[in-house]
Amino acid sequence: MSDASAKKPSRIQKRNRRLILDAALEVFSRQGFRGATLDEIAAEAGLSKPNILYYFSGKEDIHVTLLSKLMETWLDPLVEMNADGDPATEILAYVQRKLDMARDLPRESRLFAGEILQGAPRIGPELTGHLKPLFDEKCALISDWVAQKRLPQLDPQHLIFSIWATTQHYADFETQVDVLLGDTQSTHAQASDHLQAMFGALLKQK
Amino acid sequence: MSDASAKKPSRIQKRNRRLILDAALEVFSRQGFRGATLDEIAAEAGLSKPNILYYFSGKEDIHVTLLSKLMETWLDPLVEMNADGDPATEILAYVQRKLDMARDLPRESRLFAGEILQGAPRIGPELTGHLKPLFDEKCALISDWVAQKRLPQLDPQHLIFSIWATTQHYADFETQVDVLLGDTQSTHAQASDHLQAMFGALLKQK
DNA sequence: GTAAATTTTTACCATTTGGTAAAGCCACGA
DNA sequence: TCGTGGCTTTACCAAATGGTAAAAATTTAC
Structure with missing residues (x-):
């Protein structure tokens, strides 16, 4: 007992x-x-x-514990994307949450990136078990929005990939970004403006 | 002698x-x-x-040799972006070359990503020495295009980051992409369509 | 305050790892 | 056929690494 x-x-x-x-x-x-x-x-x-x-109990135990705890936090911004809101607003807000998270939790982003880079040997099951269902659900939601003509024709899956890629880039490639931008203090604000403009242009074209 | x-x-x-x-x-x-x-x-x-x-001569020698050889190949697609062409066409062609490269050289992409993730301890000088000058040059070119009203207002630096992020994502996060898309045979074509549409929407808005 | 339980340290160990020394092999020209 | 120079293997080594056993120290419960 x-x-x-x-x-x-x-x-x-x-x-x-x-x-x-x-x-x-x-x-x-x-x-x-x-x-x-x-x-x-x-x-x-x-x-x-x-x-x-x-x-x-060992090195692997620590790593797995970290990844498990991270997974919830990681999916949170996507979970919050709501079917009741305005499509473009919801997606742009998701972009912003993701970008903020890359700024606030860069180590977590890099931990995740490293694990995927290595072929996800220790987090594989979590991907199929937790990430995929959520991903599928949100892709379906976006597909609905498209079908209802509340969004222009677009590919939900690759849209989400692009959001992940562009936002996490600022954490995962921070070293490169720092080299290329010099010591700008306003990187986050500029990135936000750019991403809002870019995804805005895609979502709001008629 | x-x-x-x-x-x-x-x-x-x-x-x-x-x-x-x-x-x-x-x-x-x-x-x-x-x-x-x-x-x-x-x-x-x-x-x-x-x-x-x-x-x-040692482990590090192999690693440095790899990274040095890679650098040229890596910058090639950006070098080809030409001041004489049509701005939007040039940039979209660059996106396509980058995406093709992620498909054809995924290991090279991951090698580079891993090195940056780790803080670029062995490739740092190459970044400031080779990548930064080219980056600055092409940012200036895009800025010119914007100043000439041949492109809408946009941030050249973050545009390039977005291009890198979205294209390399398909190599660096291949494991995750495969899990989420199932065994689609046409990932590359879909990605191409999506990225051309997305960057097209940004570059061609009036 | 004292005994029991928990936490920390000391002293190890087996394996792995980057690297070396030197002997052996092998192709090829004279 | 013999020697010479480039290539490969065998046999190592010192340091680093993940992990363990058990004693010592500290906290907690009574």
């Missing part, structure tokens, strides 16, 4: 697990799974390596 | 260096620099590890 996960975590457990996950996010997002080392994560977290293995 | 690189490479040297670089491209593009191992590259190339180190 007893369950290992039934006990409520102590204050120390909560603090240290958070320290570890935060450190691991930093390291995994830059080095990928195989490139990251427990020593590096330990150093970043300010804990000893065996201490880390007291809280997680 | 003698130079190590002066001797012309033998047939065997050319073949084996190509084998190694091809294998390394496969491994580095999936695992990143630190995640890749010489053993894996050796196995993929069908050579022994010491034999690989006979042709390259």
